Amino acid sequence: MLASLLDKIRIVLVNTTHPGNIGATARAMKTMGLERLYLVGPQGFPSAEATARAAGADDILARAVVCDDLDEALEGARLILGTSGRARSISWPELDPRQAVAEAANTTGDVAILFGRERYGLTNEELQRCHYLVNIPTNPEYRSLNIASAVQVLAYEIRVGHTPDGKGPKEAPGDPLAAAEDMERFYEHLEETLLQTGFLSPDQPRVTMMKRLRRLFNRAKPDTTEINILRGILSTIQRPKNRR
């Protein structure tokens, strides 16, 4: 049980600027038994500084998956959590770290936890890929949590919440959640269909509406069967012969 929770977590650092933070993240992960590090467009990696700060956790660095973009890092992930250190203009479902770990434990398949840039975190577009934002409680007058420290807190909660004492939440039965890339294909298909039916207009901005729909469907966390059903509905709507 513990092993499987630890195994399914991907820590995804997006555009990290300071190699020291990558090393410190590897160390924070390993102390809590996490091993899967994904780096999206890191600056200066590999580097001696990262290795130094990793202390004995350089095996995590050596096995880190360096990705060109977020899609690559999220491929196959079922539950996507985005950490956010500050008040956001977008409103998105939020969990505290403990709730997020419970959610992860109940997920069949891979869970990606995203950590943003040192200066400005995750972009709104990146946050909209997430099922939930994870809000680490901080001092409202000083929210400047270092990235590796944020990883440490989440990794600690992962370890604590599921130390094998029989208390951990059970794996949910049922189909696995739809993979990140399947969710993206669904949203593309949805937008295309809404344009065809005239619900959306090609001449008008559609970002806000698509964001609302993403928030709604992400909240439902469709499983693989459900996303196929939704795609099937969209295909039927598009097929003129089936229309009256």
Added chain:
Amino acid sequence: MLASLLDKIRIVLVNTTHPGNIGATARAMKTMGLERLYLVGPQGFPSAEATARAAGADDILARAVVCDDLDEALEGARLILGTSGRARSISWPELDPRQAVAEAANTTGDVAILFGRERYGLTNEELQRCHYLVNIPTNPEYRSLNIASAVQVLAYEIRVGHTPDGKGPKEAPGDPLAAAEDMERFYEHLEETLLQTGFLSPDQPRVTMMKRLRRLFNRAKPDTTEINILRGILSTIQRPKNRR
């Protein structure tokens, strides 16, 4: 309650070797609202490195109390907790971080939490000054938790355990959830539309499919605006003039 718990905690670093760790500790403290740092015989303090790693938390460093010995740092403290990263030869009452915070909250007066040297932690003599050892759960194969990371974990628990609304699972604020009757109207509308488009057939049982779709959309808990959007989409699909 929160204010008083935060106020009564002293973070005591014993013989810290790397100034960077002192700075990172100050930052970790301040992000969680802790302010009282005691340094017992620190090496190289104050230093530019400590200030750099403190980021905006240099006010914590400026007010840090530098002590010659542990007695000085513990003066007036009522509850003394010692963090310990590894199995110890002395057996001593142990708490996990969450239990330690509960103990601190129940204490009238100052609480000191001790963090030992980078290389070998606290001596047995120092540990014996403590009421309890605090054992942060770690990967048994790699217990090398950085000092500032250990402070971060404890400081986080202090903040979480005593944030007044820490329990509230927060949906992002927004519109009220759709009323039960509006959900029913949506499902009727959905079924009607799926029949029209040919996704569902009038000759075949539809109970199972509609049940799946109910489960999916109920899980999303649409609010009043969202259910109106979904109804609007269905209406557009039904309108023949909008179809290609």
